[in-house]
Amino acid sequence: MKISSQDITNLKTSRPSLAQAEKVEVKEVINSLIMSDAGLNLPSRLKQSTIDNMTEEEWDFAVNQASFRTLDTRTRDMWNNAIMLASEQDTVLITGESGTGKELVAQVLHGKRKKDKFIAVNSAGFPETLIEAELFGYKKGAFTGANEDRKGKIAAAEGGTLFLDEVGDLPLQQQAKLLRAIQTGKYYPLGSNEEKSASVRWVFATNKPIAQWIEENDPRFRADLYYRIAEFELHIPPLRERPHDIPLLIRHFCEINGYTPFTPEEIEDICKLKLLGNVRELLRIIKRKEMLGI
Numbered sequence: 001m002k003i004s005s006q007d008i009t010n011l012k013t014s015r016p017s018l019a020q021a022e023k024v025e026v027k028e029v030i031n032s033l034i035m036s037d038a039g040l041n042l043p044s045r046l047k048q049s050t051i052d053n054m055t056e057e058e059w060d061f062a063v064n065q066a067s068f069r070t071l072d073t074r075t076r077d078m079w080n081n082a083i084m085l086a087s088e089q090d091t092v093l094i095t096g097e098s099g100t101g102k103e104l105v106a107q108v109l110h111g112k113r114k115k116d117k118f119i120a121v122n123s124a125g126f127p128e129t130l131i132e133a134e135l136f137g138y139k140k141g142a143f144t145g146a147n148e149d150r151k152g153k154i155a156a157a158e159g160g161t162l163f164l165d166e167v168g169d170l171p172l173q174q175q176a177k178l179l180r181a182i183q184t185g186k187y188y189p190l191g192s193n194e195e196k197s198a199s200v201r202w203v204f205a206t207n208k209p210i211a212q213w214i215e216e217n218d219p220r221f222r223a224d225l226y227y228r229i230a231e232f233e234l235h236i237p238p239l240r241e242r243p244h245d246i247p248l249l250i251r252h253f254c255e256i257n258g259y260t261p262f263t264p265e266e267i268e269d270i271c272k273l274k275l276l277g278n279v280r281e282l283l284r285i286i287k288r289k290e291m292l293g294i
Contacts, residue, residue: 069245069248069249069252070242070245070248071242071244071245071248072237072241072242072244072245074235074237074242075236075237075242075245078105078234078235078236079105079108081232081234082105082108082109082234083108083111085109085232085234086108086109086110086111089201090231090232091182091202091203091204091228091229091230091231091232092109092202092203092204092230092231092232092233092234093167093204093205093206093210093226093229093230093232093233093234094106094203094204094205094206094233094234094235094236095205095206095207095210095211095233095234095235095236096205096207096235096236096237096238097207097236097238097276097278098207098277098278098280099277099278099279099280099281100236100237100238100239100278100279101236101278101279102165102205102207102236103120103163103165103205105205105234105236106118106120106161106163106165106203106205109161109201109203110160110161110163110201110203116159116160116161117156117157117158117159117160117161118157118160118161118163119153119156119157119160119161119162119163120163120165121134121135121153121162121163121164121165122165122166123164123165123166123167123168123169123170124165124166124169125166128171128173128174129143131170131171131174132173132174132177132190133146133150133152133190134152134153135152135153135154135164135174135178136152136154136177136181136187136188136189136190136196137149137150137151137152137154137155137189137190137196138150138152138189138190138191138192139189139190139191139192140191141191142189142190142191142192143190143191146190146191149189151189152189154181154187154196154198154200155196157200158199158200159199159200160200160201161200161201161202161203162200162201162202162203163203163204163205164178164202164203164204164205165204165205165206166205166206166207166208167204167205167206167210167229168206168207168208168210168220168221169206169208172219172220172222175221175222175225176222176225178225179222179224179225179228181198182198182202182225182228182229183228185197185198185199186198202229204229204230208221210226210230211226211230211233214226238275238278239275239278239279239282240274240275240276243271246267246270246271246275246282247267247271249279249282250262250267250270250282250286253282253283253286254286257286257290259286259289259290260289260290262286262289266289270282270285273285
């Protein structure tokens with residue numbers, strides 16, 4: 001789908017028309033957010049509002065809080081599904097390329113539990129020998145350097161949400177232990193014979209093709225764990241598949257950060273990029289232009 005210069009000019013220069021278009025495009029999303037108060041910090045009066053009687057200031061506040069600016073039907077459906085799942089306990093697997101906003105979706109899923117902790121763990125951020133200790137905790141003396149008892153992330157997220165990012169990078173041995181914790185709600189800290197309870201909402205994310213691995217019997221990921229973590233699966237399309245979101249996101253990030261607006265020509269140039277880093281790369285480009293002028 002190609003964006004013309006005229007499309008971009010209209011987006012940048014016809015603010016009243018754009019505001020009206022945005023109301024039509026994201027009306028259902030904002031209505032759902034207001035009704036569920038999913039992960040938002042909405043004023044009490046606004047919680048009782050409807051879209052039609054909102055002031056422009058209230059509308060802008062609600063849209064900015066929603067964060068997931070999109071004109072793409074698939075992405076909007078994914079966002080609405082995340083809102084509906086916020087009140088459930090089912091496990092959710094969020095899939096999408098790096099930089100698409102998987103943790104933002106995880107925070108929406110946490111919404112109903114916002115008074116409880118949201119703990120994020122990057123499975124790829126720890127050596128194989130340490131990820132188990134990070135998740136399950138350990139007893140003093142469990143390994144060299146374990147000089148005291150320490151709670152793991154599961155215990156830290158008690159009553160809230162544990163978001164396990166990059167779950168596709170989890171080593172097979174730890175996959176088996178994670179499966180048991182999810183299935184039974186029980187686990188053992190490293191070096192301990194005392195069984196602990198895991199009372200958390202499990203949310204997972206990956207940029208790996210786990211479903212394809214399972215279909216092809218690829219040994220990198222356990223099929224039983226996949227079916228356990230993906231009771232519901234939410235997919236975020238890459239930015240290159242929803243190019244009309246790019247001007248919206250540029251304007252959104254510039255407005256909330258007080259940056260100098262982009263010209264239509266600058267936006268058109270960005271729309272020609274592959275943006276393999278998705279929204280994360282787009283934000284880097286916006287920051288670089290503001291700080292360095294390039």
